[in-house]
Amino acid sequence: MSAAHDCDVLVIGGGIVGLxxxxxxxxxxxxxxxxxxxxxxxxxxxxxxxxxxxxHSGIYYRQGSLKARFAAEGAAELIRFCAAHEVPYERTGKLIVATDRSELPRLHALAQRGREHGIPLRELGPAQIAEYEPSVAGLAALRIDTTGICDFRAVAGALAGLAEAAGASVRCGAEVTAIDRRAGRGVAVRTADGTLSRARALVNCAGLHCDRIARLAGDDPGMRIVPFRGEYHDLVPARAELVRGLVYPVPDPAFPFLGVHLTRGVDGGVHVGPNAVAALAREGYDWRTLRPYDLAGVLGYPGSWRIARRHWRYGAGELRRSLSRSAFTATVRRLLPEVTAGDLRPARAGVRAQAVLRDGTLADDFLIQESPHTVHVLNAPSPAATASLPIGREIAGRVVRAMR
Incomplete structure (x- = not known):
């Protein structure tokens, strides 16, 4: 390492992909x-x-995409990682359930895609669905045995520990405020406390703020992060026995979200959701959180309005379910008829960092951009957590090649 550098590589972002x-x-x-x-x-x-x-198994993702490649590889590797590092996990299996005849062609298409990916699956009728999930209603379903659940925060903690044991340093409370990419000499990064760090290369894994970091580095990311809040509910403990594993609806291929699904977590509780609505801040985990700078960035971006025109019916339905407990319950009851509004209690929400291109296209695959001394990860949607180990190797390989 040159004396002009404090380290070789700076990674911005301490989420699972950065770690x-x-x-x-x-x-x-x-x-x-x-x-x-x-x-x-x-x-x-x-x-x-x-x-x-x-x-995730990777069944939803188109052949040849990075998502399909990384999910299939990452799921098996992640389970081995959890077992080796005492991270809570469980193989629960998964049902993708058609509740209406109009969904049957899409379910069959998913089955074909799964076979093309080499994913072991079975097609089930109503009686077979009941063998796995007695409380779930459906006309037909796909059963995938290889999927499961884990604690991704614990996975991230294990990765941080392994990285530090190998000599890396993880600095929390270090918000990046300026980046100076000096031709031929690497990158200098200043954090909010005034600390200046110089490195040979920079990796942008900033998630919800990745486009801003790219612009700080002097690059045009060609996209904008538009945040979507995923709103969850939990089944009350007395009703958790209604769900044994993972139950998903047949997704709408026109939109990148998978719809409201049922997930038994490693804590034994059952999570229901998410409902997806536009957030009023990049870290807007409820309707009360509004940051004018974030909102102005979304409203001033042409791609946001093109999304709204293209998907306004879908968005209106999501908004209605967000504001109406009865509307959300009705959606859940398509899969789980016994559920009542009283069986659901609000749970912690998440925010998805959705990359949107200027023409209003929702970036569906991983989006990795390289520039001098820099690798930007500009879209890391689900299944990024599942595929975090192979994604990390892919990014690391690009950085090492760039430094050489």
């Missing part, structure tokens, strides 16, 4: 000095720590 990248860098190039800068007081505070905890 996986830091660990992968220490393994790909032993001796590499890696520093993770996380603005919060601890790691995994946002997307990593606010999701349903599902280990």
């Amino acid at each position: 996986s990248t830091a660990y992968a860098l220490t393994q790909a190039a032993p001796g590499t000095r890696v520093v993770v800068l996380e603005k919060e007081a601890r790691t995994a505070r946002h997307q990593t720590g606010r999701n349903s905890g599902v280990i």
